[in-house]
Amino acid sequence: MEGEKKFRELIDRSFVEEISEGERQLIHEHIRDCDGCKRYLELTGRTIRGLQEFTATSDPDSNARVLEMLAHHAESMRQHKVRFKVWAAFAVAISLSIVGSALVYQVAKLLTVPMRFDTAQVQAGVLVFWLLPSLCAASGLLAARGGKRGIA
């Protein structure tokens, strides 16, 4: 009985894993004399063949539906990416405008004495000719429509 159990385990293994030629030979020799294991081998083979026959038919439109859904999803992911890029570019542009304006203001202040400008004139100049144009340019990134927006 114990030997039979061992052979049945070997039979199971022969269907699931790789067994050696020697082990295969052993099974064949054993089933010549053992009807129980012969039937076990036959039933196991039949079970596996039965399993392999199952064919889950899918809806013929199923692939088309999946592809349509994927295309829609890919488009929304693309738009999301574009929006992210636009806002990132806007944030960078605003930061550069502020930092740049501060630098320009410092440089302009140095020029007030030789050029005989007063501080108010320098401030107005930086505001009108530097800060406002650069803020407008940064805002322009957000103002453009759809795919033409910003650097995306």
Place this chain on the structure above:
Amino acid sequence: MPALPMTLNTTAETETAKIARGLRERDMELLADLVERCQHRLVRYLLYVTGRREYAEDLAQETWIRVLQRGSQYNGRQRFDPWLFAIARNLAIDYLRKKRKAVQTAALPNDRDAMLLLPSSDPSPFEAAARSEDTMRLAGRLQILPPLYREALLLRFQEDLSLAEMAQVLDAPTTTVTSRIYRGLAALRSAFEEGDSRGR
């Protein structure tokens, strides 16, 4: 002759590398090709896991969305199919866990139980897929077989995955995987044994 396996291996590597690159770039043509090749097998796998056709179709769609979103995580060093089945399996477990919570039953000790406790549908999707007397006999048994065994049998005998690939999909050691296959086989074999003895 040793050149042949090497060539085949290189071809297989190229194929998976191509898939990995396509997924990283969200190449819709490649995705369409993958859907064409794998959709029916994916639905079949999910049918084995969930036991219900309606869940299987929905989860297959979710799986493809996940493939699109996380395609860059596929490294191309292994076959695509086990990676796809692993995603599908994780989604199915989450889905079944939520469903089970929704019906207000006891807390789940682990994922395994989440798959075991869902009620089966009527009529059986396995009976619908059966094409011969033997498969009809198996269908009844498959419907009541714990999904853990069902999916192990499918991955081994229908998808022809290696034990290592199965271990990757099922997130379990190979010893566990083989034991699930043997137990599943034993349960199905008994359907024939009973059927044959009744027929005598």
